[in-house]
Amino acid sequence: MLDSSSTHSPTIVYRPIRPSDLDVLEQIHIALFPVRYEREFFLDVVHGRGIISWGAIDINRPDGKNDELIGFVTTRFIPGKDSEIEDLFRYNASRSDLCLVYILTLGVVDDYRCLGVASSLVQEVIKYATSIASCRGVYLHVISYNQPAINFYKKMLFRLVRRLSHFYYIRGRHYDSYLFVYYVNGGRSPCSPLEIVTAFLMYFRGFLRMLVSKLQRTESNKNLPRWYRCKETNSLLVNQNKRIISADDSSCQHESSPAATGFVTTHQQASSEALTQIAISLKGL
Ligand SMILES: CC(C)(COP(=O)(O)OP(=O)(O)OC[C@H]1O[C@@H](n2cnc3c(N)ncnc32)[C@H](O)[C@@H]1OP(=O)(O)O)[C@@H](O)C(=O)NCCC(=O)NCCS
Numbered sequence: 001m002l003d004s005s006s007t008h009s010p011t012i013v014y015r016p017i018r019p020s021d022l023d024v025l026e027q028i029h030i031a032l033f034p035v036r037y038e039r040e041f042f043l044d045v046v047h048g049r050g051i052i053s054w055g056a057i058d059i060n061r062p063d064g065k066n067d068e069l070i071g072f073v074t075t076r077f078i079p080g081k082d083s084e085i086e087d088l089f090r091y092n093a094s095r096s097d098l099c100l101v102y103i104l105t106l107g108v109v110d111d112y113r114c115l116g117v118a119s120s121l122v123q124e125v126i127k128y129a130t131s132i133a134s135c136r137g138v139y140l141h142v143i144s145y146n147q148p149a150i151n152f153y154k155k156m157l158f159r160l161v162r163r164l165s166h167f168y169y170i171r172g173r174h175y176d177s178y179l180f181v182y183y184v185n186g187g188r189s190p191c192s193p194l195e196i197v198t199a200f201l202m203y204f205r206g207f208l209r210m211l212v213s214k215l216q217r218t219e220s221n222k223n224l225p226r227w228y229r230c231k232e233t234n235s236l237l238v239n240q241n242k243r244i245i246s247a248d249d250s251s252c253q254h255e256s257s258p259a260a261t262g263f264v265t266t267h268q269q270a271s272s273e274a275l276t277q278i279a280i281s282l283k284g285l
Contacts, residue, residue, distance in 0.1 A: 011060040012117055014124060017053040017072060019046045024069050025055075032107040034143075034170050051076050051104070054124045056117050071108035073121040078102045080136065085179070088161055089136045089187040100187075101129040103140035106149075122156055129184045136187030143168055144176040153180045 017025065026042045045051045056071035080086055080098035092098060103125065108117045122138075129135045142149045144163070154160070158180035167177035 008062050009060065010058040010112065010115065012056050012070075012112075012115070012120070013059050014054055014056050014120060016048075017046055017055040017069070021055060021069050022046045025072060028069065028072070028107055028109060029105065031109075033105065035168070037105075045074050052128065054121050056108070056112075056121060058112065070112045071117040071121060073106045073125055074104040075101050075125055076104060083139070085139060085161070085181060088181060089183060095134070097134045099132070099135050101125060101135060101138045103138065118152060119156060126182060126184065133185065136185055137181050137183045139179065139181040141167060141177040141179055144178060150178060156182070158182045
């Protein structure tokens with residue numbers, strides 16, 4: 001991070017990466033990442049061969065290196081059918097043009113961290129992906145121990161969708177990775193199979209609870225002494241029925257016990273939320 005006592009106030013500008021960035025780009029990658037990239041990769045980046053990238057520079061540097069990269073993001077298009085996440089976005093086999101943008105590398109040199117440079121670079125990627133009608137999302141992998149990057153993508157509202165076991169193999173050791181996605185152009189799948197099952201389970205749980213409570217009420221009604229039942233009919237039992245039939249009857253809610261009202265409301269909400277979710281899911285299938 002920049003020294004707060006220094007008078008230098010950076011002026012960050014974003015631009016495409018160019019052939020003149022080759023050496024600095026390679027040096028920063030070596031400094032920041034545990035994996036080594038081939039020279040070919042950097043040549044592809046600076047010449048834009050299948051890779052789209054953005055760079056950040058500080059045009060107010062005290063050392064005068066005003067055009068030297070201080071941050072970068074490199075990306076490439078992945079056809080939907082070749083992506084490992086076609087089950088996660090609205091994939092349509094008849095639309096062979098559907099694609100995703102994959103973030104290959106993102107980095108900011110130490111002195112310029114926590115100034116929002118990476119946020120701006122990733123915003124550029126999202127803007128670009130959104131501008132392509134056939135693009136459904138931006139995705140990437142982060143090694144499981146890289147907490148700053150995990151926090152960063154969460155802050156940028158990427159969704160953590162998977163943990164991939166033993167995804168990386170670095171210096172003789174395996175590491176898991178997290179897969180993050182940012183959906184664009186309505187790319188989000190309406191519901192994953194797990195979400196559909198959960199919605200059904202929620203619905204049936206609510207239904208069972210309602211049955212149990214009905215049975216319990218019938219049983220307790222039966223057990224009441226005859227005089228008690230008659231006496232209470234005008235107050236407790238009728239009011240309870242009213243509450244179930246008409247939840248917005250304020251006089252009923254006022255008279256009813258909070259616990260009973262809570263149950264009816266929770267159950268109704270859970271069931272209707274579950275049904276809405278199922279309806280949305282089925283519509284999207
Ligand atoms: C991850 C990285 C790109 C973040 O760059 P940056 O320019 O400092 O990020 P930003 O300033 O845009 O930060 C945005 C948010 O990310 C989170 N964040 C960034 N750095 C963080 C850190 N060290 N610890 C915790 N959270 C962090 C914060 O939530 C931050 O928001 P805040 O400043 O409002 O708290 C940078 O630390 C880096 O280059 N790391 C090494 C390379 C790397 O790991 N790349 C990502 C994997 S490809």
